[in-house]
Amino acid sequence: MRVIGTAGHVDHGKSSLVQAITGINPDRLAEEQRRQMTIDLGFAWLTLPDGESVGIVDVPGHRDFIENMLAGAGGIDAVLFVVAADEGVMPQTREHLSILDLLDIKKGIIALTKTDIVDDEWLELVEEDVSKLVSVSSLGQSPIVRVSAKTGEGLDDLVTSLQNILKEIPRRKDRGAPRLPIDRIFTIAGFGTVVTGTLLDGTFEIGDSVEIHPGGSKGRIRGLQTHKEKLDHALQGSRVAVNISGIEVDDVERGEVVIKPGSYKSTSMIDVHFRLLADADHVMRHNQEVKLYAGAAQRIAKVRLLGSEKITPGDEGWLQLLLSAPVILIRGDRFILRRPSPSSTLGGGVVADAHPKRRHRLKDHAVIEQLEAFLRGTPATVLQRTLERIGPVPLSDALKEAGISDDEAEGAIRELVQNGELISLNESELSVEASSLVMDKNTWLTIVDRIRKYLADYHKANPLKIGMPIEELRSKMGMETKLATFLLEQAVKDGTIVIVPGYVSLKGHSIQLDDNEKKLVDRLLLKFESNPYAPPSLKETTQEIGDDLVRFLLESGSLVQASEDVIFKADIYEGMVDQVKEELRESGTLTVADVRDKFQTSRKYALALMEHLDAVGVTVREGDLRRLV
Ligand SMILES: Nc1nc2c(ncn2[C@@H]2O[C@H](COP(=O)(O)OP(=O)(O)O)[C@@H](O)[C@H]2O)c(=O)[nH]1
Ligand SMILES: [Mg+2]
Secondary structure (H helix, E strand, C coil), X not given: CEEEEEECCCCCCHHHHHHHHHCCCCCXXXXXHHHCCCCCCEEEXXXXXXXXXXXXXXXXXXXXXXXXXXXXXXXXXXXXXXXXXXXXXXXXXXXXXXXXXXXXXXXXXXXXXXXXXXXXXXXXXXXXHHHHHHHXXXXXXXXXXXXXXXXXXXXXXXXXXXXXXXXXXCCCCCCCCCEEEEEEEEEECCCEEEEEEECCECCEECCXXXXXXXXXXXXXXXXXXXXXXXXXXXXXXXXXXXXXXCCCHHHCCCCCEEECCCCCCCEEEEEEEEEECXXXXXXXXXCCEEEEEECCEEEEEEEEEECCCEECCCCEEEEEEEEEEEECCCCCCEEEEEECCCCEEEEEEEEEECCCCCCCCECCHHHHXXXXXXXXXXXXXXXXXXXXXXXXXEHHHHHHHHCCCHHHHHHHHHHHHHCCCEEECCCCCCCCCCCXXXXXXXXXXXXXXXXXXHHHHHHHHCCCXXXXXXXXXXXXXXXXXXXXXXXXXXXXXXXXXXXXXXXXEECCCCCCCCHHHHHHHHHHXXXXXXXXXXCCCHHHHHHHHCHHHHHHHHHCCCEEECCCCCEEEHHHHHHHHHHHHHHHHHHCCECHHHHHHHHXXXXXXXXXXXXXXXXXXXXXXXXCEEEEC
16 A cells, blocks of 8 residues: 655646546645645545555645645655646745655656646756756656646656556555554544544554544544545555544544554654755754654754754754654654744754653764664664663563564564573563563663672671561662562572572572671570570570571571570471471370470470461361371
8 A cells, every 4th residue: 555645836736637647636625726726635546557546645835834745745655746847946846855855755756747838848948957956856766757637648657657666665664553643634424533644554443442642532443444445454554544433523633643552652852863954044053943743743842962063054963852742753753844933944854762861962972873773773773772771671662662663573582582682581482462571681780780789788787687678679679569579580590699588688698607696606505405395585595695696596597486485496396396296196186285294394385386386287276186287
């Protein structure tokens, strides 16, 4: 599916030519018919001899309506560039040609119209003139066809040339997620709101939930048409009319974009590569206010120059544009900048980064290099750099943010995984559909460094603790719990940390007691050994060696806490458990008194032991008796 647009000076016969080859009058407004002039975009279509159907966007040539022309030129594959043979090259002939050049529209037909009212000699002169002008533009290779909409001369030739040209145009990139910049909005009685535009990516189907951004209206697709024909699903690259239920005409503006919920993110700040036209009457300076035209949208924008003091006519450079309101744009989208007043086309270029950080005026080569990599880099580089900036995210978000199409995604992911640049946090097999959380290697190294530092600091400040409580580390990492958990698992996998339930420590970390602490501990443990079944209580122990050492002995497993105040030395406790189990196996049941007598201790210790065994699931209590579980 292809869309072509007209271009050229007012009154040169664009609309007449469209009508002559399609039978459809693109000037549909009453005012247009009264004034005999195109004011807003007109739409028509044509079936080529080979059967392919082509949409045509007819634009106004009058300078007062250039904003409408820009709204239409945004989505076209090729141009029907019209110059009237009687007038020849005129101001908007040049201006439209510059705009096509900036929008990188490389294919088209130059139609020399109104040949019926000039003589051959004049026609030769005009053709030479036009040919010279066009030769230095992006349309340099385009054929010139002489036509008359009035007599029909040359029209067959024109259509054949059009067919040939369209065959040469490479397939549009398809990002998979549909987006349709709206260029017309109207209602049909009984059906409600209809919006039209060129479907730049993906497909829409009847029944799809859609959103219109940046406004955010939500609705559902009720009907789809291309060239007045009803469809179940619309094709990428075609002119589409979408009947949307749940949305009022007043909720929608030209330039907004129909998307599926969550598939694109709007932006108010973009980094772009820009070329100032050689015949611009103006030097581009920092903080200048301009008007941006992209897709079918227009915005006031403030220019920040990146890496240069100014851009002079004919020169190129990097800009950050701060927009008056959000738009949906992605890397690779083309745009035009105009001076608001007096209004004139300044230049245009391509979006390098649709979601950049705020840049300050600088001569920072790193930034420029990054932007160049963004603009000219392979999808893999772009994905990697995007991840470097936004850090662990679902893969689909990263692809969206990077503006990588579905066609490109798989190769880019494979390349990065193979080079060890892309790390998956939750899945072994990365795929675009799955909700894989990913990050790039550099982000990972930074995160791991931070984890390492947090733990090292913690170990230093808490020499007797086996590790940092995992919650404390998670909150220090300042991330969502799920993400922090994945990252910690990754750190365990790569051997940086060790997790024992509830605590995290650096791998290889062990507690080193100093001489004094060792002495205290040794003396304490002797007491536990000399009174194995009636050892000092928790309270007494704490008084003797202090909180930290007690916790250390409990956490490291030297002591076992049986009840609030009863603790045993671990090896003794295990011996007691074995004996109780053996006894139970023989006699079936035991009372607390039996246990007390067995170990010749007091009821307090026997009770603590048995309740602890209940709690950990070794024994079960039935009245005064205990059995093995
Ligand atoms: N003689 C002659 N007049 C034409 C031809 N094409 C257009 N016109 C006339 O030129 C005027 C402007 O045409 P229009 O299609 O509205 O020009 P646009 O502004 O470029 O769309 C109209 O009066 C047309 O009838 C042509 O091939 N021959
Ligand atoms: Mg017209």
